[in-house]
Amino acid sequence: KVITTMRTALNLGSFFTTGADEVRQWTIRKGTKAPAAAGVIHTDFEKTFIQAIVFNYDTLKEFGSEDKVKAAGKVMTKGKEYVVEDGDVLLIKAG
Numbered sequence: 001k002v003i004t005t006m007r008t009a010l011n012l013g014s015f016f017t018t019g020a021d022e023v024r025q026w027t028i029r030k031g032t033k034a035p036a037a038a039g040v041i042h043t044d045f046e047k048t049f050i051q052a053i054v055f056n057y058d059t060l061k062e063f064g065s066e067d068k069v070k071a072a073g074k075v076m077t078k079g080k081e082y083v084v085e086d087g088d089v090l091l092i093k094a095g
Helices: 002-010 034-042 043-047 055-065 067-071
Strands: 013-019 025-031 049-054 077-080 088-094
Touching: 002 013, 025 034, 034 043, 034 049, 034 088, 043 067, 043 088, 049 055, 049 067, 055 088
Parallel strands: 013 088
Antiparallel strands: 013 025, 049 077, 049 088
8 A cells, every 4th residue: 555655646657568478567657658658668769669559457457368458459559649558568669
């Protein structure tokens, strides 16, 4: 409860990245746009951001797997103006 209260007071949210052998949680301020969120992972990602493939963790819990989320059409492609939401799962495309 203390952590939840602190995150709310500091206006913090989280997003996730996934790989074949790892899932990571990244902390950002609420209202952060996708390029700035990508910059939390690596500053080059912010500079070369192209797009983000996005779905929310709650959607993943509902459908049970990333493949089922994709099959249900719940995966979105978002650009530089997308505001990352708490619980988003992102695949960052940067070049």
